[in-house]
Amino acid sequence: MDGSMTSTTHTVCPSCGGPVSDADRYCEACGTELNPAAAGAGSPNTPALDTDTEPTVEINTAPPVGPCVSCGGTIGADGYCETCGAKAAKVRDHFSEQPSPWVAGVCDRGIRHARNEDALAIAADAEPGSRALLVVCDGVSSSLDSDVASLAAARAARDVLTAGHAQGIGTESSRASAIVARLKAAADAASDAVLENTSPDSPNPASCTFVAAVLENGLLVAGNVGDSRAYWFPDNSAPVALTVDDSWAAELIATGIPREQAESGPHAHAITRWLGKDAPDHTPRTTTLKVAEPGWLLVCSDGLWNYCSEAAPLADLVRQTAAAAGGEPLATAAALVDWANAQGGQDNITVALARI
Known part of the structure; x- marks a missing residue:
């Protein structure tokens, strides 16, 4: 699934020439709204779905009050600059979380997309390296209300992970099994949250990817659905990709196709589970x-x-970025988001980090 989950007619975006389908509301490459007139058409008894509203799930970040990013003017109560008329950025376009000094995350709209359909929700205990819970969900751009659903899913999963502290029967294997069971319950809660934010009559129901990592006293468990990822980059050992994508690209890689070729093909971001x-x-x-x-x-x-897909070069990027940021997780996450935007920012970007 890379924008639709049904049979569609494929064409090109009128703005950038990228591939789109007749079910897409926005271009995956540049974020241009496609056929806005048709989007509001339909039976007069059927209310139109607004797919670019602020999410009903609130973000614990103060709304923008200025200054205007375009001219430095004051942002009025209507959300527009009183000097140049530019619309203020939405809170959802860029937000961060830092539950503890050693754990932080940043979520950003990127440069090319019209809205931010990524989401993160994280939690951590105060003691560095003790307990951290990191969840990232990436809304599918062609599905309706995926921005709302992804944020609801991430927060529902985090809440389940935060509530549990199962230790099994005292052995490491039973403790691992207990964490795995809790992570699967978190995925169930995330799925339920997506369903709760899906219109029953939606032609493209809300959908998103899911990845979560749980660190508890030296034991690390990661799980995913889709193509959002988790990595472990130890300081003195080989880096590890903790997840395998549910995607056509991953299936091609498994057959021996080089990663660079598989991840740059026309269906590189077509996911097989969500x-x-x-x-x-x-x-x-x-x-x-x-x-x-x-x-x-x-x-x-x-x-x-x-x-930067492969674990080794991505580990180098994280380490170099962290060194430049003084080893501070929030500054490092923000710098990695800036780096991705500097490469083109063609998608929403979410980076969650724990320094262990």
Whole structure:
């Protein structure tokens, strides 16, 4: 699934020439709204769905009050600059979370998209390296209300992970099994949240990817549905990709096609599993790892890894960025978002980090 989940007619975007389908509301490459007149058409008894509204799930960030990013003027109560008339950026376009000094995340609209359909929700205990919960969801751009659904899904999953602290029967294997079970319950909650934010009459029901990483006292468990990813970058050992994408590209890589070729093909971002009303299965595939040395845990959307996919070069990028940011997770996450935007920012970008 890369923009629609039904049979469609494919054409090109009138703005950038990128491939689009007749079910797409926005171009995946540049964010241009497609056929806006038709989007509002339909039966007079059927209310039009507004797909570019602020999410009903609130973000704990103060609304923009200025100055205007265009001219430095004052933003009025209507959300427009009183000097130049430019519309103020939405809070959802760029927000961050930092529940503890050693864990932080940044979510950004990017440059080319009309709205931010990525979402993150994170939590952490105060003691560095003790307990961290990182969730990222990436809304599918052609599905209606995916921005609302992705944020609701991420927060629902985080709440389930935060509430549980299962220890099994005391052994490491039972503790790992308990965390895996909790992560699967978090995916269930995320799926339910997507369904709750899906119009029953939607021709393209809300959908999103899901990835979560749970660190608890030296044990790391990651699970995903779709193509958002988790990585572990130890300081003195080989970097590890904790997740495998549910995508056509991943299937090609498994057959021996070089990664660079598979991830640059016409269906590179066609995903085979997702959260949503028409999802075939939303049970995450999980990986368990014992953390034995310091390092960086990264959870991200494809807005980052699009430009640096393999674990080794991405680990180098994170380490170099962290060194320049003084090792501070929030500054490092923000700098990685800036880096992705500098590469083109063709997608929404989410970066969540824990310094262990």
